[in-house]
Amino acid sequence: MARTRIDETFARLKGADGRPALVTFITAGDPDYETSYGLLQALPAAGADVIELGMPFTDPMADGPSIQASSLRALKSGMTVRKTLAMVRSFRETDTTTPIVLMGYYNPIYIYGPDAFVRDAFAAGVDGLIVVDVPPEEDAEICLPAIEGGLNFIRLATPTTDDKRLPAVLANTSGFVYYVSIAGITGTRAPDVTAVKDSVDRIKRQTALPVCVGFGVKSAEQVEAIGAYADGVVVGSALVNAVATSLDKDGGATPSTVESVISLVSLLSKGLVRRPAPMTAEHPDQTVSA
Amino acid sequence: MDKTTDALPNSYRTGPDETGHFGIYGGRFVAETLMPLILELEEAYEAAKRDPGFKAELDQLNAHYSGRPSPLYFAERLTEHFGGAKIYFKRDELNHTGSHKINNCLGQIQLARRMGKTRIIAETGAGQHGVAVATVAARFGLPCVVYMGATDIERQKPNVFRMKLLGAEIVPVTSGTGTLKDAMNDALRDWVANVENTFYIIGTAAGPHPYPAMVRDFQSIIGRETRQQMMEREGRLPDTLVACIGGGSNAIGLFHDFLDDRQVAIYGVEAGGHGLEVNNGHAASMNGGRPGVLHGNRTYLLQDDDGQILEGHSISAGLDYPGVGPEHAWLRDSGRVTYVSATDKEALTAFQLCTKLEGIIPALEPAHALAFVTKLAPTLTKDNLLVMNLCGRGDKDIFAVADHLGMEM
Numbered sequence: 001m002a003r004t005r006i007d008e009t010f011a012r013l014k015g016a017d018g019r020p021a022l023v024t025f026i027t028a029g030d031p032d033y034e035t036s037y038g039l040l041q042a043l044p045a046a047g048a049d050v051i052e053l054g055m056p057f058t059d060p061m062a063d064g065p066s067i068q069a070s071s072l073r074a075l076k077s078g079m080t081v082r083k084t085l086a087m088v089r090s091f092r093e094t095d096t097t098t099p100i101v102l103m104g105y106y107n108p109i110y111i112y113g114p115d116a117f118v119r120d121a122f123a124a125g126v127d128g129l130i131v132v133d134v135p136p137e138e139d140a141e142i143c144l145p146a147i148e149g150g151l152n153f154i155r156l157a158t159p160t161t162d163d164k165r166l167p168a169v170l171a172n173t174s175g176f177v178y179y180v181s182i183a184g185i186t187g188t189r190a191p192d193v194t195a196v197k198d199s200v201d202r203i204k205r206q207t208a209l210p211v212c213v214g215f216g217v218k219s220a221e222q223v224e225a226i227g228a229y230a231d232g233v234v235v236g237s238a239l240v241n242a243v244a245t246s247l248d249k250d251g252g253a254t255p256s257t258v259e260s261v262i263s264l265v266s267l268l269s270k271g272l273v274r275r276p277a278p279m280t281a282e283h284p285d286q287t288v289s290a
Numbered sequence: 291m292d293k294t295t296d297a298l299p300n301s302y303r304t305g306p307d308e309t310g311h312f313g314i315y316g317g318r319f320v321a322e323t324l325m326p327l328i329l330e331l332e333e334a335y336e337a338a339k340r341d342p343g344f345k346a347e348l349d350q351l352n353a354h355y356s357g358r359p360s361p362l363y364f365a366e367r368l369t370e371h372f373g374g375a376k377i378y379f380k381r382d383e384l385n386h387t388g389s390h391k392i393n394n395c396l397g398q399i400q401l402a403r404r405m406g407k408t409r410i411i412a413e414t415g416a417g418q419h420g421v422a423v424a425t426v427a428a429r430f431g432l433p434c435v436v437y438m439g440a441t442d443i444e445r446q447k448p449n450v451f452r453m454k455l456l457g458a459e460i461v462p463v464t465s466g467t468g469t470l471k472d473a474m475n476d477a478l479r480d481w482v483a484n485v486e487n488t489f490y491i492i493g494t495a496a497g498p499h500p501y502p503a504m505v506r507d508f509q510s511i512i513g514r515e516t517r518q519q520m521m522e523r524e525g526r527l528p529d530t531l532v533a534c535i536g537g538g539s540n541a542i543g544l545f546h547d548f549l550d551d552r553q554v555a556i557y558g559v560e561a562g563g564h565g566l567e568v569n570n571g572h573a574a575s576m577n578g579g580r581p582g583v584l585h586g587n588r589t590y591l592l593q594d595d596d597g598q599i600l601e602g603h604s605i606s607a608g609l610d611y612p613g614v615g616p617e618h619a620w621l622r623d624s625g626r627v628t629y630v631s632a633t634d635k636e637a638l639t640a641f642q643l644c645t646k647l648e649g650i651i652p653a654l655e656p657a658h659a660l661a662f663v664t665k666l667a668p669t670l671t672k673d674n675l676l677v678m679n680l681c682g683r684g685d686k687d688i689f690a691v692a693d694h695l696g697m698e699m
Binding site for chain 2: 057058059060061062064065068072075080081082105106107108109110111112132133134135136137138155156157158159160161162165169180182183184185188
């Protein structure tokens with residue numbers, strides 16, 4: 001499979017830049033298409049290295065109240081899978097390097113048609129997929145078609161993914177591994193930094209892929225602490241909450257909506273500390289495959 | 291691969307396959323956090339099935355706690371009234387807690403105890419499952435949290451109070467539209483956050499594998515008893531089976547033992563709400579929906595063209611679910627079971643008819659089954675032995691019925 005923008009980005013960050021990635025999540029269409037498209041366009045300059053674009057679903061079982069509400073706002077504004085793909089297509093007209101990962105649940109993809117979805121997503125400029133409710137046991141559904149269609153399939157590893165199960169989770173994962181730092185739903189508890197480090201180390205012993213950590217990250221300090229050992233830090237609910245608090249009483253966007261999210265991303269990106277030059281700095285290739 | 295397009299299978303009773311699929315339906319569509327739990331549950335359930343002690347304990351509880359076997363009752367006056375098939379009721383409404391739900395809860399709580407789980411969670415719609423879970427949790431001294439849609443709490447007050455008396459904590463669910471599907475979402479969210487100590491007692495034969503098979507197995511006692519009782523009463527098998535379908539646990543419980551007796555005609559009755567022609571006005575996922583993936587399995591779902599789940603509608607909170615158990619989806623496609631629907635109005639009429647002619651107040655759920663019997667029975671010959679699963683009693687529904695009929699309580 002050809003290298004995706006995700007592969008290129010992590011290679012650059014690990015090599016020349018020597019720092020972890022900031023992975024940002026926003027929901028496509030929250031609170032409306034135009035606002036979230038404006039936000040999407042502004043994210044890279046604010047410090048987002050990878051963008052997870054949420055595809056709204058009525059029943060986001062693995063998400064907490066913040067992202068549930070965000071999904072419902074997006075659906076209410078008329079967001080659909082087709083419009084999400086169109087948003088990525090527009091984004092690619094001006095940004096050809098920032099990786100975009102579509103994140104969502106399987107049913108809208110299943111109804112769109114998995115093969116057609118992979119084809120249209122790739123053509124739109126999507127780099128990877130996270131489909132929360134499709135475990136390795138159901139790989140034939142969308143994981144294998146995605147890989148065949150040139151997309152990374154990024155899987156979640158969790159505190160309940162033990163050593164026995166980890167190989168199955170890693171088997172068809174590409175792009176990066178998303179380590180869910182708590183057993184729970186998005187945006188609720190704060191992760192225990194030490195326990196998370198042990199888990200990241202455990203995963204890294206079994207894969208050369210970058211490992212990004214998410215769930216419950218909301219401050220630059222957390223970004224810095226987790227970024228000290230993980231290849232990337234994912235921030236989702238905190239950004240979605242920033243959208244929510246910026247809205248007017250009818251749930252509509254205000255002039256401060258994009259600005260409040262972007263300033264939070266800028267703030268969080270301050271936690272992306274350049275690592276002390278590693279011994280292997282002059283051999284970036286080795287670092288990448290280590 | 292796609293069993294549903296194959297010629298007739300040798301047996302309709304062998305599913306699911308080892309990966310939890312009934313044809314293209316079923317499966318394990320859950321977040322990774324839950325996957326190890328689902329696998330552990332499957333292993334524990336397989337071990338329990340092989341353990342004679344597990345079965346013996348469950349048999350004891352069914353007999354002495356729940357009151358099984360439930361009677362097979364000849365509904366003489368309804369039979370006369372319709373002038374066709376000889377109508378029997380399988381009286382699962384006489385079980386402890388007033389519905390078939392206890393069959394499954396006794397099985398699952400035994401499994402929870404075997405697995406060393408110390409906390410029980412559940413979702414409930416009409417509250418019948420919630421009451422049954424709260425009951426077994428009280429019986430075995432385990433703390434219990436029941437997720438219930440805020441809308442359902444409002445329309446099922448008696449059951450909410452029962453659960454509270456039994457010591458359960460009721461969590462009102464306001465996400466989505468506050469009905470059964472949202473309660474199931476929140477129960478799944480709880481489970482994801484408390485995987486170590488918590489056992490999720492799913493109330494219907496749906497969800498990720500092994501739930502559909504496990505719930506069916508615990509409910510299949512309904513059909514096994516029916517077979518034996520009918521042999522004793524009439525010396526032969528029934529000709530026709532009818533049951534209502536929400537998620538479909540009472541129905542699969544009655545049907546499963548008879549699936550390979552091809553001469554037995556089997557009907558599942560979905561909630562037609564305001565009518566199948568009314569957009570989003572019914573809860574008939576097989577007659578008015580299409581296959582999709584929700585709550586851990588692929589099955590027929592009420593959904594829009596973008597794959598977003600619709601709420602549906604039924605007068606009965608127990609049938610008001612946008613999906614159906616995956617085995618029913620497969621039985622539908624294979625043609626072994628015929629799935630029809632009955633509207634709110636038809637169910638209300640049947641509810642009153644049963645009350646007046648048989649002195650039995652049925653729950654609104656089996657009133658849907660009876661509504662179809664109203665149409666079917668007169669077309670059948672007098673020697674046609676028809677069994678309808680009277681899966682719940684109507685005490686919980688009297689307020690809602692009074693409201694719909696414009697009667698003062």
